[in-house]
Amino acid sequence: MKILMTKKFDTMKMKIFLSSLIIGIVLTGCSDFLNQNPESFTSSSTFYKNKSQIDEALNGAYSGLQTLYGASLGGNAPSSAFWAMTEERSDNTTFEYNNANRGFLQREDIDYFLVTPDNNFTQGVWQDIYSGIEQCNTILDRIDNVDLSSADHDQIVGQTEFIRALYYFNLVRLWGNVPLLTKAITSPDQTDKIEQAKPSAVYQQIISDAKDAASKLPATWSASNAGRVTKGAAHTLLGEVYMTMDQPGNTDNYNKAIAEFKKVIQSGTYSLMSNYSALWDPQNKNNSESVFEIQYSSSTQASYSSYIYEFAPLFSGYTTIGSFSPSSGDGRNIPTRNMLGTYENGDQRKDASIAWFVDPDVNTNPPYYEVQHDSLAYVQKYAAKPSEQFKQNVDFYVYRYAQVLLWYAEALNEVGKTSQAYSYVNKVRKRAGLNGLTTGMSQSQFRTAVYHEERVESAFEDHRWFQLIRTGRAVNVMNANGTEQKTYQTWLSPASYDVQKYKLLYPLPIHDTQLNANLKQNPGW
Amino acid sequence: MWEIRHRNKKQWISMAIFIVMQTLFCYSIGYAQTQTVSGTVYDASSGSTLPGVNVVVKGTTHGTSTEANGTFSLDVSSLRDTLVFSFIGYKTKAVPIKGRTSIDVKLASQAIQGNEMVVVGYGSQKQQDVTGSVGTIQMKSVDSQPIVGANEALSGQIAGVQVNTTNGIPGGGPEVHIRGVGDIGAGSNPLYVVDGYPLPESSSSQVSNPLNNIPASDIASISVLKGPSATAIYGSRGSNGVVLITTKEGKKGKLKFHADAYTGWQSIPDQEVTPMMNARQFATFMKQSIEDHNRVSGSNNAIPKEYQNPSQYGKGTDWFSELTRVAPQQNFNFSASGGNDNITSYFSGSVLRQKGVVIGSDYNRVSFRANVHANLSPKLSLGVNFSPNYSFGHNGVTGAVGRGLLTADNGGNPGYFGEWEVLSPLVPVHQSDGSYTPMVGSPGLFAFPNPVLALNQMTHKKNTTHLLGNTFVEYDFLKDLSFRSTFNVNWENSNEKIFYPSTIGGVFNPPPTIPSGSYGQDKFLNWANENRLTYDHDFKGGHSVKLMADVSEQRQVTDNVNFNGDQFADNSIKTLNAASVITGGTYASSWTLVSYLGRLNYSYKDKYLLTATVRRDGSSRFGPNNRWGTFPSLALGWRITNEPWMEKYSSWLNNLKIRASYGISGNNQIGNFTYESQLNSSNYVFGGSLASGKVVNSLSNPSLAWERTAEADLGLNAGFINGRIKVDLDFYRSRTKDLLLNLNIPESSGFSTTIKNIGEVQNKGFELGVHTKNVVKHNFMWSTNFNFAMNRNKTLSLGPSGAPIQGGTSGEGHPTNITKIGKPVGMFYGYKFLGLYNQSDINNSNVAKFPGAIPGNMKVADINGDGKITPVSDFTTIGNPYPDFTYGITNTLRYKGLSLNLVITGSYGAERMKATYESLHNIDGVFNVPVEMENRYRSPQNPGDGRHPTTAGSAFARVMYRDVSTLNVFNASYLWFKNITLGYTLPKSITNGSFQNIQLYTSIQNAFIITPYPNGNPVSSTYSNAQSYGGALSPGIDWNPYPTPRVITVGIKVDY
Secondary structure (H helix, E strand, C coil), rough: HHHHHHHHHHHHHHHHHHHHHHHHHHHHHHHHHHHCCCCCCCCCCCCCCHHHHHHHHHHHHHHHHCCCCCCCCCCCCCCCHHHHHHHHHCCCCCCCHHHHHHHHCCHHHHHHCHHHHHHHHHHHHHHHHHHHHHHHHHHHHHHHHHHCCCHHHHHHHHHHHHHHHHHHHHHHHCCCCCCCCCCCCCHHHEEEEEEEEEHHHHHHHHHHHHHHHHHHHCCCCCHHHCCCCCCHHHHHCCCHHHHHHHCEEEEEEHHHHHHHHHHHHHHHCCCCCHHHHHHHHHHHHHCCCCCECCCCCCCCCCEEEECCCHCCCCHHHHHCCCCCCCCCCCCCCCCCCHHHCCCCCCCHHHHHHHEECCCCCCCCCCCCCCCCHHHHEEEEECCCCCEECCCEEEEEEEEHHHHHHHHHHHHHHHCHHHHHHHHHHHHHHHHCCCCCCCCCCCCCHHHHHHHHHHHHHHCCCCCHHHHHHCCCCCHHHHHHHHHHHHHHHHCCCCCCCCHHHHHHHCCCCCCHHHHCCCCCCCCCC | CCHHHHHHHHHHHHHHHHHHHHHHCCCCCCHCCCEEEEEEEEECCCCCCCCCCCCEECCCCCEEEECCEEEEEEEEECCCCCEECCCCCEEEEECCCCCCCECCCEECCCCCCCCCCCCCCCCCCEECCCCCCEEEEEEEHHHHCCCCHHHHHHHCCCCEEEECCCCCCCCCCCCCCCEECCCCCCCCCCCCCCCCECCCCHHHCCCCCCHHHCHHHHHHEEEEEEHHHHHHHHHHCCCCCCEEEECCCCCEEEEEEEEEEEEEEEEEEHHHHCCCCHHHHHCCCHHHHHHHHHHHHHHCCCHHHHHHHHHCCCCCCCHHHHHHHEEEEEEEEEEEEEECCCCCEEEEEEEEEECCCCCEEEEEEEEEEEEEEEEEEEEEEEEEEEEEEEEEECCCCCCCCCCCCCCCCCCCCCHHHHHHHHHCCCCCEEECCCEEEEECCCCCCEEECCCCHHHHEEEEEEEEEEEEEEEEEEEEEECCCCEEEEEEEEEEEEEEEECCCCCCCCEECCCCCCCEEEEEEEEEEEEEEEEEEEEECCCCEEEEEEEEEEEEEEEEEEECCCEEEEEEEECHHHHHHHEEEEEEEEEEEEEEEEEEEEECCCCCCCCCCEEEEEEEEEEECCCHHHCCEEEEEEEEEEEECCCCCHHHHHCEEEEEEEEEEEEEEEEECCCCCCCCCEEEECCCEECCCEECEECCCCCCCCCCCEEEEEEEEEEEEEEEECCCCCEEEEEEEEEEEEEEEEEEECCHHCCEEEEEEEEEEEEEEEEEEEEEEEEEEECCCEEEEEEEEEEEEEECCCCCCCCCCCCCCCCCCCCCCECCCCCCEEEEECCEEEEEEEHHHHHHHCCCCCCCCCCCCEEEEECCCCCCCCCCCCCCCEEEECEEEEEEEEEEEEEEEEEEEEEEEEEEEEEEEEECHHHHCCCCCCCCCCCHHHCCCEEEEEECCCCCCCCCHHHHHHHHHHHHHHHHHHEEEEEEEEEEEEEECCHHHHCCCCEEEEEEEEEEEEEEEECCCCCCCCCCCCHHHHCCCCHHHHCCCCCCCCCEEEEEEEEEEEEC
16 A cells, blocks of 8 residues: 555656646747737737728728718717807807707807817817828828839829818818828827927918829729719819918919819819709719718718708607607707898709708697797708618718809909809809899909808808808808897807907817917917 | 525535535545533633633634633544644643543743734745735634625725725625725726636626625635735736735534525615705796796796696605615525545535615625645645636616716616606606606606616626636645646626617607617636745754745636617517617737746744745736836844843733835736727728728827836834734835826827826825724623724826826816826816805906806806916816825624624715716706705895805806816715624524534624715715726716615524
8 A cells, every 4th residue: 555655656746747847838938928919909010011901091081081071969970060160150050959958068159159178079070180180191101111003002192182181171270270290190209299380381281282182183983982082172172272271352372273173174074963952862972063072871880971860950850850769850050040041032952951840749848949949940951861770871062063163253253253253153053943143243242142152052061161261251240140149049148159350260179288288279269 | 485495595505515525525424423522721820711712623623612711612523632722812732632521721821923824925924924014804713703795804904905885786896995096097906816816807896806706704814915015926916905815725624514694685875865856846946947047038938837836746756765775685605614634625605696776786696616625645735726606687777987877878878876866856657557657857857768667677687607716736845845836717708688678768769769789798718827836944043944936827818799789679589689780799808927926035033034026027918118027025024022132021012023125016907908009990981882991099109118116114013911902003105107097198199098107106104003802801802903094195297298187077078187296196176166156246357257157156266367267277176085094993892692893994084076966966957956956046135055056047157067166076084884793692502512603693784974975975986987997097086876785684604
C-alpha cells in the first residue's frame, strides 16, 4: 500500500511538471493575447484603404445631408432643426401652439427670435454640419493614399468638395464667424486649437471647393447613380454663393452669379416639370428639374424621410398622414396667415404647397390654443403617405431648375439687364398657371416681383430665411411679421419678434464658446 | 399556503443534497454514535467562571459555547478528540479529552490579539502582520447575528466604506463606495474578488453584485482593501478599492447542516414620497393658472369645464398607492458541510422570491454552491468551487437614469418610476364598467397611457443563468515552497423579452396601438488563469520571509443580441416571429489582461514588518502606445507592543502597531476599444437603392493611458484592556493623475465628446474605527462598533487650458455640475435663486432680467453682470455633493438567548440635487404639481411664500423654475437607522438532541431616516448613474429611482 502511494506520487510529480510547462507555453503568447480586434465596428485606422471603402465613406458624407435637411418626430428618420432655422424663423411658417408640449420650447425660440446661445436645436444643427465636414475632410485627407484611377479620384473629390462647400455655405450664412477646418481632426489634442475664421475666408473656401467640384464632376449620372452631385449643381451653388456675397446695388458678384447660372441653363440638362405638384410625387424623383436633391427611401433602414409627422397639425394623424397613429402630427412649420395671403389668385402652387386639416372634433379633445385649429393649413409638399409608421419616401430639393431661372432673372435685374430677365420668371409663372409679368417694370418693381416669385415658388424648401438675409430685408420683414403674429397669437411674450440686425446671425453655441477660448461670440449676443 | 410549500421545498432540498453527497463522497456514517463531554471554564488568574467561551472539537467546526455559569456540554464523536477553548482576550487552549467525560479548564488572559487570518489578496496574512489598510468581517463573528444579506454584515462596519441599498429594484444589491472619490473617470465600483478570482466589471451590476448574489450564509469572510497601498496588488483594477469574498469550505468532522429561512414585507416609507396635489387641489390650481394667465396677458382663454368647479372633487386618484404595494419576499438557505482527512466539502442551495414594491416587478433566484477540496497526497491538493444560479423576474420598472415614462412609448425607454407624480389625479384607474381607463389626461395635460394597466399587461421578463467556478491545484514542492494554479470561469447568459400589447397607448396616443416587442440576449464568458509560487520561510534569528510570484491572464468575450419587433399582428403571439418588422443585430466584444506580480513580506521578530508588491498589467483596452502599466507598493509596520520595553504597559495596552504605506494603482474601466476611432454605418440612397455608407463616429486616441492613483497611508492599530477596546486609525492622501474622462469637446471638431487623460484630483482623508466590548457579563454582552470617516476632494489640474469641465445634463440641456481647479469634482451648477421679482424690480433697469419678465417670476443672480439673465452664462456653483464626514454605529446586545443588533449610519454636510424637479417644477399646466405649489405667487396682494413663482407670464420664466437652481439643491445630511434586529436563541435544554442551535429573529431594514432632505431618500441613486462612465463628473443627482423599501423580516436559523 505504501509503495503504491509513492509510485503514484512520482508520476504525479511528472504530471505537475508537465502541466506547469504547458501553462508556461500558453503564457508566452502574451503580446498576441493583448491584441483584441473589434468585431462589431470598423475602425478608421484600418479603413479608407481601397476604392470600395472610399465609396462607402463618400456615401457616409452624403448621409449627413439626410440628417441636415430632414425633419422627423419619432422613428429613426435622420433629422435636425435646420428647417426651423431657415423656414420657421422666416415669415413663411410658424407652429401650432400646444400648451401640453412645452418640451420644444427652445425650438420655438428660434421662431420667436428669442434664441439664446444655449439653444439645443441650433447647437444640434451646428454639430450635424461639422460632423459632415469632418467626414468630407477625412475623405480628402486619405484619398491620395488610395489606388484609384484618375477618373474615379476626380469624381470622388468633386462630390466631396461640393458637399463640404454646401455645409460651409449653410454654416457661414447661419453663424457668420465660424471655424474653418479643411483637414480632418484626428486627435483630441487638436480640438483645443481650432480657430475662428472671417466669413470672407469661409466664402473663399466655398468658392474654391465648388469651382473644383464643377471642373471635376460629370453633367449627369447613370440611373443607378441618380442623386449624386453634378456639374450643374456645383454651378448652381456657386451662383447662389455669389448672389449671397453681394447686396443689391453692387454688380461684381451678380455678374459672376449670372455666368454660373448661364452655364446651368445653357447645359440643356434641365427643364421644368410640366406640373408643379408632381415635383413631390415619390414617383418623380430626380426628374428633369432636379438639380440637387437629398435622397430618401422608405424601403431602406433609417434612410427614410418623415416630414409629415413633424409638419402635420397636432393630433391630425389619420386625416393628414394616413393609417398610422391617430394622434400623430406635431404642428410644426405651419404656413403663416401672411404666407397664405401672398399667393396670387389662380396660382396653382398654393394648393400644391398647402393642404388644410379640418378638425372633426373641435374643442373637445384635446383643446387647441391656435384659434384657427378647426381648419388649419399645413405643408403639403412633403405629405406623401408613409409606407409604414414614420417611413416616407419623399426627397428634399436643395436646388431646383425653377430656382436657377428665378435667381438668374434676379441677378440680371441687379446688373441692369431687367429686359432680359422677364422670360425666365415667366417660364416659372406659366407653369404655375399664371400670366407672365407685364414688361416695362422698373428695376425695383422687378425686384419686388422676383422676390415674391421666389418666395412662393420655393416656399417650405428652406430658402426663405436666406433670401431675406441675402436681399437685406430680414429686419423689416420679420418685425412686420412679428406684429402680425402677435395679433392672433395671444400667448406671445412682448419680448418676442424683437428683430435686430445682430440677430441675423445666430449666436455661436455656448457649448463651443465655453470649450474653445479662440471662439468669440457673434456681436450682440 | 406558502408556508406549506416552503416546508416541502425545505425537506426536498435537504433530502436531495443529502443523497447527492452520499453518492459522491461516501461519508462515514460511523459518526452517528456520540458521547457527551461536559465541564466548566475558569479564568486562570481570578478563578471566576467564564461565560461565552467557544468550545470546538479540534479540526471541525462542531462546538458550543459556555453558559452563564461557565459550564458547557458537547457531543463528541470520539473520546479521543481534542477540544479547543477560545475566548477573546484569552489564550486559546487545546485539551485532548483522553477518554474523560468531564473536563474543567483554566484559560489564561493574553496580551496578544490579532491572530486571525485575514484574506489580503493573492494569499492571506495574520491580522497582526497586515501593513495596509484592510477592513475585515469574519462572518462567523456575525453568524450569531441574524443578518439577511452579506451587505448587512458590511454596512456601517468599516470606516470609509459605504454600503447602501440605494434603491429597491427586486433582486438588486447594494452600492459600495470605498474611500472618497478616487476614480472620477471610470465607474466607482470596487473590484470584487471571489475566492481569489477577480470578477469582471459586468459582474458588479446591481443584480449580479456578488455581495447580493452570494447568500450570506455561504460567505466565510469579507475583506475590504482600502486605498492603493493595499490594492496595488490588483494593479489596474484596484483604485476603487477591492472587496475580497471568501466562501465557506467544508470542515473535517461530523456532517453539519444549516438551514435558515425568512419571510419579509417591503414597503415604501411615507417620508420618501412627494405629496402631490389631490383632485380638488389640482383642479383649483389649473383654474387659477388660467385665470392668472388671462389677467396678465389680457387674453380670455376659457376654463375647461373639468376645472370650473374644483369643489366637486375629493381626493381623486392617488397614483402612488395605485402603483405600489406592500411586497412580500422569502428566502430559504440550506447548507451541508463536512469532511475527512482527504476530502472536505460544503454544499448549499438557496431560493429567493421577491415581489417588488412597484406593481409588475419581481425577482426569483435559485442558487447552488459546491465547494469541494481534496488532498490527493500530502503534497498535492485540488479543489473546486462551483456555483450555478438561475434567476428570473419582471423588471419593467427600474427607475432608470434620465427622464421618461413608466412604460415605453414608441422608441422610448421604460422604467421611470417618477411618472406617477405628474399624472392627473382627476382620472380614475378604472372606468365605471370596471375596465381600465386607457389614458390618463385632463384638459391641457399630457395624456399618458394608464400605468396601472400598462404594468399589468405588458411583458418585461428577464432571466439569467450565471455560473461561477473556481478550480485550483496546489503542490508543495518543498516544505516552504508551494505552487498553486487556478482556473476560474464566470459565465452568464441573460435573456430579456419585452412585449407591449395593443392595449397600451403612447403619450397622446390612445390604444389600440400597434403591438411591439423586443428580444435581447447578453452573454459573456470570462476566464482567468493564475499561477502562483509561494515561498514561506522563518529563518533563524527571527527573520521571516514570504515571497509570492504570480503570472495570470484573463479574458472576456461578450456577445449581445438585440432585436426589436414592430407591427405584431395582434396580442396573441408575443415572440418576434409574429412581428412584421424586425430590426436589430448582434454585437461582440472582448478584452484581455495579462499580469505579472510579486510580493515580499518580511518580518523581524514579529516587530518590524515590510510588505513590498509590484504588479505589471497589460490591457487590451489601451492603445498600442500605452498598453502596459506598472503598479508598485511598499508598506512598513512596527508592532510596538512586541518590543520588550513595552512589557510594562501590557496590563492595559495589548496591541499597538503603526503602519506606513505607499502604492500606485490604476483604472482601466473605459470599455473596450475606446482608443480606436470608430466608424458607424450611415447609409444613403442612390437611384432608389441603398448605398451603404460609413461615417467616423468617434475620435481616436492611441495615446490613451492608464489613470493612476498614488496614495500614502499612515495607520495605527491599538488594542486595550484585553482586547476590550480596539482602535484603528488611518490618514491618507491620494492623487489621481491622468483621469480618464469622457470630455465635451468643441463640436466644430466634428465630435461632441472624446475620452482623454486629463487633470489631477486629490483626496485626503481620515478614518477611525473603534470597537468596544462595553459589558461582558455572564448573561449580558454589549459591544459597540463605531467608525468615522472624512474625505476632502480637490481638483488640482485640468488639462493644459485648465478650463472647468461641465457635467450632467438637465432637462433643458444645461449642465448640472462643474469641475473647477481648487474645488471638489462635480460641484452643482445652476442659477442662484434670489427670490421673486416684484413690480419695482421690473421697473428698475438696474435689476437684471430676462426678456418678458413679470412680477412673480424667479429672480436669479446675474453672475456675469451683463444686466441680462441668460441660461448657463449666469450659472454658478450652487452646492457641494460631498459630505463633511460619514459615520456608522453598530450596537450589539445579548441577554441570555436574546440579542439585539442596531446599525446606524450617517452622513453630514453633503448636498443633493433633485433632478426630478425638471418635471415636478413644471408649472405649464401640463403635469400635476406638488402640494407646496399652493404657496405660489399669484398677484401682488397674494405673493405666496416667495419661493414658488407665478404660473403666468413667459414660457422662459416657467422653464427657469424647472431648470437647475439653488431651489433644487438640498441638505442631504442623514442619520439612518438601517437595521434593527432582534434575535432569540432557544435554550440548549429545548434544542438539545437533534439540533445544535435554533435562532428566531425579526428585523427591520431601512427602519427610518432622520434627515432635512425633503420627500426622498438622501442616499437613493439609480446605481448605474454613479457607475456609468464619467458619472463621477455629475455626482449627487437624485433621479427618481426605484424606491428603497423598508423591509420587515421574520426568520429562523437552524444548525443540526
